Amino acid sequence: MNDKQLPELYTCISPALLHLYDVSKSIVVIIDVLRATSTIAAAMHNGAKNIVPVASVAECIRIGKQIDAITAGERDGRVAEGLQYGNSPFEYPRTFIENKTLVLTTTNGTRLLHMALEKGAKEIITGAFSNLEAVCHYIIQKKMPVVLACAAWKDKLNIEDTLFAGAVINRVREHFSIRCDASAMASNMYTLAEPNLYEFMKENNASHYLRLTGFGLEKDIRHCLTANTAPVLPVYQHGSLVKSHI
């Protein structure tokens, strides 16, 4: 197939750059490896009925009461005040989350999802190493333009979300037309880091590595950098993330 007939793929390395990309015809992949989209994948894989991503803590509390759901969220890496649970994949085992609704708010990931919604994204899914192959499979099947949207940290580029974008690109590149310097950077970075993602984060003093190890959360980091622990594809439909059957 001629490269020009393939759908385009772009990498947006910060929410503050999302306005530069036309999302109206694209699948936007929300990427917040540490830890929102890893937690979303884990909760869904463990049987959550659906996950409602909300932008603010107040909204999380309000909606949680309305629909009798589990409210969870994080601000600056810790459980947000007024919420019941945090943003760790380990908090949502099957025995706890099965058939329940999770209302979730996080510093970067859920905020970016709402930005993509407001900008009229054609479709929104969430991605993390936990569901890497599911994301790749889905976007290849759909044959639509893709924007890999990194949640970053308060609009500053972060290593782990960029690495995930690179991991996707290195697996799907023959199915897309990729003319984007950020994608080239992400791809090269992932190739470099692939032998040991955790060590790469550590050696490079990744800001999120330092933040989470400061809270004793090495276990979370290792889990969130492991591929395909939660092979599901969360897709945003009518206000919540549900499991896709593609």
Next chain:
Amino acid sequence: MNDKQLPELYTCISPALLHLYDVSKSIVVIIDVLRATSTIAAAMHNGAKNIVPVASVAECIRIGKQIDAITAGERDGRVAEGLQYGNSPFEYPRTFIENKTLVLTTTNGTRLLHMALEKGAKEIITGAFSNLEAVCHYIIQKKMPVVLACAAWKDKLNIEDTLFAGAVINRVREHFSIRCDASAMASNMYTLAEPNLYEFMKENNASHYLRLTGFGLEKDIRHCLTANTAPVLPVYQHGSLVKSHI
């Protein structure tokens, strides 16, 4: 020296993220490798009296008339309408530019310089591979916080400016405290690309590589990726870039 006593260094990979950095106490290094800051270094090295960076073509024409200077500029990679010269280092040999004032406007670089000014940057210098060692020497001597500010392309990250940031970081890292994922990415990317910067740009379909080769400007790209062809340090003082004597 304790790492905490060293001045901080950050890399800002797009003008759209400049607001995230406190520039009021920092030297801001404006980086627009292809080609504004390479051309500025070349013109200054070849004896230009000073270089006045302006934001718009209209302003360039107006100021050029006022002070009887050479007006030059580029929009989208070509000489801007109404201006005399373009944005190629080869247009400014000593026989032409010596003792003259150059008024310059470009798509990304001069715009970013004005953004840094408006945000109250403590000091502004310009950097490119052409004056790589001069930049490193200057910021090490000054012992002040540094923001490496990439001009990018219409706010999207580009490979060559990020590579230059990495080249600086790899040479100065022991003199600064660097806790910044963008700096880590730039550093790793440069280490990867260093054996052959031109080939790295080509293999990765760098957007600016494609744009300039489309205009037949391979020679400019090769020149702009060569280190230390113009060992001068342009510093912004009272409205224009002049040669620093540090």
